[in-house]
Amino acid sequence: MPRVDPKPVDRVVRILVTQGGHERIVALGLEDYIVGSVLAETALGTISADAVSTVARFQAVLARTYAIANLGRHDGKHFDLCSETHCQLYRSPETFPPRLQRIARTASVETRGVILTYEGRPIQALYHSDCGGHTSDAGIVWGGPTPPYLLGVSDAAEGVHYGWEFDVPLDRLRHALNRNARTRVGARLNRIDVIQRDVAGRAMRVVIDGELVATVRGEELRAVLTASFGARTVRSTRFDVRRDGEQFKFSGSGFGHGVGVCQVGAISLAGRGEAFDKILQYYYSGVSLEHLTRVP
Numbered sequence: 001m002p003r004v005d006p007k008p009v010d011r012v013v014r015i016l017v018t019q020g021g022h023e024r025i026v027a028l029g030l031e032d033y034i035v036g037s038v039l040a041e042t043a044l045g046t047i048s049a050d051a052v053s054t055v056a057r058f059q060a061v062l063a064r065t066y067a068i069a070n071l072g073r074h075d076g077k078h079f080d081l082c083s084e085t086h087c088q089l090y091r092s093p094e095t096f097p098p099r100l101q102r103i104a105r106t107a108s109v110e111t112r113g114v115i116l117t118y119e120g121r122p123i124q125a126l127y128h129s130d131c132g133g134h135t136s137d138a139g140i141v142w143g144g145p146t147p148p149y150l151l152g153v154s155d156a157a158e159g160v161h162y163g164w165e166f167d168v169p170l171d172r173l174r175h176a177l178n179r180n181a182r183t184r185v186g187a188r189l190n191r192i193d194v195i196q197r198d199v200a201g202r203a204m205r206v207v208i209d210g211e212l213v214a215t216v217r218g219e220e221l222r223a224v225l226t227a228s229f230g231a232r233t234v235r236s237t238r239f240d241v242r243r244d245g246e247q248f249k250f251s252g253s254g255f256g257h258g259v260g261v262c263q264v265g266a267i268s269l270a271g272r273g274e275a276f277d278k279i280l281q282y283y284y285s286g287v288s289l290e291h292l293t294r295v296p
């Protein structure tokens with residue numbers, strides 16, 4: 001009998017999982033991986049009954065697109081994807097309540113083999129928690145070119161974006177800045193000024209003025225500060241910052257990098273009855289939903 005390649009949707013993916021403190025590589029069917037990723041990446045249990053199946057569907061398409069676009073990312077270590085945020089989260093479905101397992105499994109079946117493409121290729125399906133009201137161009141956040149589907153959009157969802165505040169003593173902030181060569185200020189920190197913003201209100205360029213003076217992208221500054229203080233401190237680059245004596249006060253809105261799908265916005269649109277494909281095409285301009293016929 002001639003050997004036939006398995007259909008891409010039946011492909012086996014090699015995932016590095018951590019169990020009981022031990023890492024091991026497991027081989028999973030693509031759709032089984034999708035189910036565990038949807039459950040790990042989305043708190044389905046917190047989403048209202050009228051929105052949850054739509055949310056699970058768009059999250060399944062996001063997870064599948066990410067997996068296909070990044071297969072072999074860890075080839076050097078003989079697996080495809082890790083199960084942490086470096087790639088995307090995956091947890092064994094059995095660790096979730098049966099009701100949520102059923103929702104994720106149904107979403108995988110109903111969207112079986114569907115991925116997001118731009119000009120026939122799988123897209124980099126980036127998403128984040130909360131855009132604060134407007135998403136941003138990928139190139140503004142990280143530098144480099146912006147794929148046409150990762151341009152910023154004004155979020156149609158209203159009343160779902162959250163503000164935050166983070167106060168930090170000057171000395172702790174100075175120490176954190178000095179841990180990275182790009183943000184080093186030396187023995188003194190005078191002020192931090194946002195000198196350029198994008199249309200979404202994100203800090204594009206920030207001047208850090210001290211014994212040394214540094215100019216960095218907002219996202220670089222956020223990465224340095226969250227490395228020291230945690231992800232729930234400077235939650236986004238949609239912030240203002242001011243000095244108040246020996247304290248620095250950050251206040252902002254949104255959570256995450258702000259590129260691609262805004263999860264709180266997408267969940268809100270699902271609750272308003274929007275279909276999962278329309279929601280994805282809203283945040284990723286110009287993309288198509290296509291059935292996998294081959295692994296790129």
Ligand SMILES: [Zn+2]
Nearest residue numbers: 081082086087
């Ligand atoms: Zn990884």
Ligand SMILES: [Zn+2]
Nearest residue numbers: 131155262265
């Ligand atoms: Zn949003």
